[in-house]
Amino acid sequence: MPPENLRIGVFVCDCGSNIAGAVDTQALRAYAENLPGVAVAVRNKYTCADPGQQEIQRAIYEHNLNRVVVASCSPTSYEAIFRQCIEGAGLNPYLLEMANIREHCSWVTPGDREAATRKAKDIVKVAVARAHWLYPQDEEQIPVTDAAMVIGGGVAGIQAALDLADAGHKVYLVEKKASIGGIMAQLDKVYPDIECSI
Numbered sequence: 419m420p421p422e423n424l425r426i427g428v429f430v431c432d433c434g435s436n437i438a439g440a441v442d443t444q445a446l447r448a449y450a451e452n453l454p455g456v457a458v459a460v461r462n463k464y465t466c467a468d469p470g471q472q473e474i475q476r477a478i479y480e481h482n483l484n485r486v487v488v489a490s491c492s493p494t495s496y497e498a499i500f501r502q503c504i505e506g507a508g509l510n511p512y513l514l515e516m517a518n519i520r521e522h523c524s525w526v527t528p529g530d531r532e533a534a535t536r537k538a539k540d541i542v543k544v545a546v547a548r549a550h551w552l553y554p555q556d557e558e559q560i561p562v563t564d565a566a567m568v569i570g571g572g573v574a575g576i577q578a579a580l581d582l583a584d585a586g587h588k589v590y591l592v593e594k595k596a597s598i599g600g601i602m603a604q605l606d607k608v609y610p611d612i613e614c615s616i
């Protein structure tokens with residue numbers, strides 16, 4: 419069960435006009451503030467910039483937050499930065515959830531502010547619900563054997579094995595048939611250059 423003393427902070431990013439141009443971020447902030455478990459919701463112009471990160475850290479201290487939701491861009495862009503940010507304010511870095519209201523909303527719902535805002539609210543609502551179930555995680559370093567196994571010696575498997583080997587890893591290429599090459603090896607010539615397939 420989620421802890422009873424949930425204090426979630428939601429940080430809604432404008433991304434300049436990238437998000438705010440399509441989504442009513444003021445309305446989104448107000449909506450987020452009333453979601454279950456949310457202690458505070460803040461709107462930033464650029465959340466990943468230093469002032470935005472400082473605002474997150476300040477809110478963690480001032481509101482005694484124990485979960486953070488950042489409603490901004492794809493986690494592939496800044497999730498690592500926001501993890502560092504909340505860790506800098508004393509929270510476990512895994513007590514962070516991202517709501518992607520840019521690639522999943524503002525950029526793909528142009529010209530209909532009402533629909534985009536409604537969708538952004540749903541995305542944030544889901545992220546806040548997920549945040550209820552976040553728990554602190556520890557990172558461990560475990561020694562591994564520096565080798566990879568590629569299963570299947572077709573064209574994709576051969577290329578994967580070559581790429582891994584080029585990257586300096588030992589590779590085991592496993593193929594159930596007597597020879598590698600897969601379907602490609604059964605062809606005579608390949609289009610468009612009519613070259614030998616092997």
Ligand code: SF4
Nearest residue numbers: 431433464466490491
């Ligand atoms: S956090 Fe993402 S959405 Fe917000 S300003 Fe930075 S790049 Fe834009």
